[in-house]
Amino acid sequence: MTHFYVLLLALGIGVVAGLRSLTAPAVVAWAAYLHWINLSHTWASWVGSLAAVIVFSILAVGELFLDKQPKTPARTAPPSFGARILLGAFAGAVIGTAWGYTWSALGAAVIGAVLGTLGGYQARTRLVASHGHDLPIALLEDAVAVLGGFALAAVTAAL
16 A cells, blocks of 8 residues: 555544544454454554553444543644544554555644544534534434544555
8 A cells, every 4th residue: 555545544534533532443453353454573563452542442333432421521622622632643553554654644634633532523513503402413423433443444454
Protein backbone atom coordinates (compact mmCIF):
# COMPACT_ATOMS: atom_id res chain seq x y z
CA MET A 1 0.00 0.00 0.00
CA THR A 2 1.33 3.43 -0.85
CA HIS A 3 2.28 5.93 1.80
CA PHE A 4 -0.55 8.25 0.75
CA TYR A 5 -3.24 5.60 1.38
CA VAL A 6 -1.75 4.63 4.72
CA LEU A 7 -1.83 8.30 5.76
CA LEU A 8 -5.48 8.60 4.68
CA LEU A 9 -6.40 5.51 6.70
CA ALA A 10 -4.50 6.85 9.71
CA LEU A 11 -6.18 10.24 9.36
CA GLY A 12 -9.54 8.46 9.23
CA ILE A 13 -8.87 6.35 12.32
CA GLY A 14 -7.81 9.55 14.06
CA VAL A 15 -11.18 11.10 13.22
CA VAL A 16 -12.84 8.01 14.70
CA ALA A 17 -10.81 8.53 17.90
CA GLY A 18 -11.96 12.14 17.96
CA LEU A 19 -15.57 10.96 17.91
CA ARG A 20 -15.18 7.99 20.29
CA SER A 21 -11.68 7.67 21.69
CA LEU A 22 -11.69 3.97 22.52
CA THR A 23 -13.40 2.87 19.32
CA ALA A 24 -10.23 3.51 17.31
CA PRO A 25 -7.98 1.11 19.26
CA ALA A 26 -10.80 -1.45 19.42
CA VAL A 27 -11.15 -1.32 15.64
CA VAL A 28 -7.43 -1.77 14.99
CA ALA A 29 -7.33 -4.60 17.53
CA TRP A 30 -10.14 -6.36 15.68
CA ALA A 31 -8.44 -5.69 12.33
CA ALA A 32 -5.23 -7.28 13.62
CA TYR A 33 -7.07 -10.18 15.26
CA LEU A 34 -8.94 -10.90 12.01
CA HIS A 35 -5.65 -10.64 10.07
CA TRP A 36 -6.89 -7.67 8.08
CA ILE A 37 -3.58 -6.02 8.95
CA ASN A 38 -0.31 -7.85 9.47
CA LEU A 39 1.46 -6.87 12.67
CA SER A 40 3.60 -10.01 12.97
CA HIS A 41 7.08 -9.38 14.36
CA THR A 42 6.38 -5.71 15.14
CA TRP A 43 6.09 -3.74 18.38
CA ALA A 44 2.31 -3.81 17.85
CA SER A 45 1.87 -7.56 17.43
CA TRP A 46 0.18 -7.78 20.86
CA VAL A 47 -2.70 -5.63 19.55
CA GLY A 48 -4.02 -8.61 17.59
CA SER A 49 -4.25 -10.87 20.63
CA LEU A 50 -7.61 -12.06 21.90
CA ALA A 51 -6.93 -10.37 25.24
CA ALA A 52 -6.34 -7.00 23.57
CA VAL A 53 -9.50 -7.36 21.49
CA ILE A 54 -11.56 -8.17 24.58
CA VAL A 55 -10.10 -5.34 26.70
CA PHE A 56 -10.36 -2.69 23.98
CA SER A 57 -13.88 -3.83 23.05
CA ILE A 58 -15.11 -3.69 26.65
CA LEU A 59 -13.56 -0.26 27.11
CA ALA A 60 -15.12 0.98 23.86
CA VAL A 61 -18.59 -0.27 24.84
CA GLY A 62 -18.15 1.33 28.26
CA GLU A 63 -17.29 4.62 26.62
CA LEU A 64 -20.41 4.42 24.44
CA PHE A 65 -22.46 4.05 27.63
CA LEU A 66 -20.64 6.75 29.61
CA ASP A 67 -20.98 9.25 26.79
CA LYS A 68 -24.74 9.30 27.34
CA GLN A 69 -24.47 10.18 31.04
CA PRO A 70 -25.31 13.77 32.07
CA LYS A 71 -22.09 14.37 34.01
CA THR A 72 -19.75 13.27 31.22
CA PRO A 73 -17.31 16.14 30.54
CA ALA A 74 -17.07 17.73 27.12
CA ARG A 75 -14.72 16.02 24.68
CA THR A 76 -12.91 19.34 24.31
CA ALA A 77 -11.96 19.44 28.02
CA PRO A 78 -8.18 18.96 28.36
CA PRO A 79 -8.15 15.39 29.78
CA SER A 80 -10.71 14.13 27.24
CA PHE A 81 -9.10 15.98 24.34
CA GLY A 82 -5.68 14.64 25.27
CA ALA A 83 -6.97 11.08 25.56
CA ARG A 84 -8.52 11.30 22.10
CA ILE A 85 -5.24 12.51 20.63
CA LEU A 86 -3.20 9.80 22.39
CA LEU A 87 -5.57 6.97 21.51
CA GLY A 88 -5.87 8.22 17.94
CA ALA A 89 -2.08 8.43 17.67
CA PHE A 90 -1.78 4.89 18.99
CA ALA A 91 -4.36 3.53 16.53
CA GLY A 92 -2.74 5.41 13.65
CA ALA A 93 0.70 4.13 14.59
CA VAL A 94 -0.63 0.57 14.64
CA ILE A 95 -2.11 0.97 11.17
CA GLY A 96 1.09 2.59 9.91
CA THR A 97 3.23 -0.17 11.39
CA ALA A 98 1.52 -2.74 9.19
CA TRP A 99 3.04 -1.02 6.13
CA GLY A 100 6.21 0.44 7.64
CA TYR A 101 4.96 4.01 8.10
CA THR A 102 4.57 4.12 11.88
CA TRP A 103 5.62 7.71 12.58
CA SER A 104 3.95 9.48 9.68
CA ALA A 105 0.74 7.52 10.30
CA LEU A 106 0.91 8.51 13.96
CA GLY A 107 1.14 12.17 12.89
CA ALA A 108 -1.74 11.84 10.46
CA ALA A 109 -3.87 10.21 13.15
CA VAL A 110 -3.12 13.04 15.59
CA ILE A 111 -4.39 15.52 13.01
CA GLY A 112 -7.44 13.32 12.44
CA ALA A 113 -8.11 13.11 16.18
CA VAL A 114 -8.04 16.90 16.51
CA LEU A 115 -10.35 17.25 13.51
CA GLY A 116 -12.69 14.54 14.78
CA THR A 117 -12.82 15.99 18.28
CA LEU A 118 -13.51 19.56 17.22
CA GLY A 119 -15.69 18.67 14.24
CA GLY A 120 -17.65 16.08 16.20
CA TYR A 121 -18.24 18.56 19.01
CA GLN A 122 -19.48 21.22 16.59
CA ALA A 123 -21.67 18.80 14.65
CA ARG A 124 -23.24 17.31 17.77
CA THR A 125 -23.78 20.70 19.40
CA ARG A 126 -25.45 22.12 16.29
CA LEU A 127 -27.57 19.04 15.62
CA VAL A 128 -28.76 18.92 19.22
CA ALA A 129 -29.58 22.65 19.10
CA SER A 130 -31.67 22.18 15.96
CA HIS A 131 -33.18 18.80 16.92
CA GLY A 132 -33.66 19.43 20.62
CA HIS A 133 -32.65 15.97 21.87
CA ASP A 134 -29.13 14.77 22.59
CA LEU A 135 -29.63 10.99 22.74
CA PRO A 136 -30.56 10.40 19.08
CA ILE A 137 -27.65 12.58 17.96
CA ALA A 138 -25.26 10.78 20.33
CA LEU A 139 -26.42 7.41 18.99
CA LEU A 140 -25.95 8.65 15.43
CA GLU A 141 -22.42 9.72 16.34
CA ASP A 142 -21.79 6.28 17.88
CA ALA A 143 -22.89 4.65 14.63
CA VAL A 144 -20.69 6.94 12.52
CA ALA A 145 -17.66 6.18 14.72
CA VAL A 146 -18.13 2.41 14.94
CA LEU A 147 -19.26 1.80 11.36
CA GLY A 148 -16.73 4.29 9.99
CA GLY A 149 -13.95 2.65 11.96
CA PHE A 150 -14.81 -0.81 10.73
CA ALA A 151 -15.20 0.50 7.17
CA LEU A 152 -11.65 1.84 7.38
CA ALA A 153 -10.45 -1.48 8.78
CA ALA A 154 -12.21 -3.34 5.96
CA VAL A 155 -10.44 -1.13 3.43
CA THR A 156 -7.10 -2.19 4.93
CA ALA A 157 -8.12 -5.82 4.42
CA ALA A 158 -9.00 -5.17 0.80
CA LEU A 159 -5.74 -3.42 -0.05
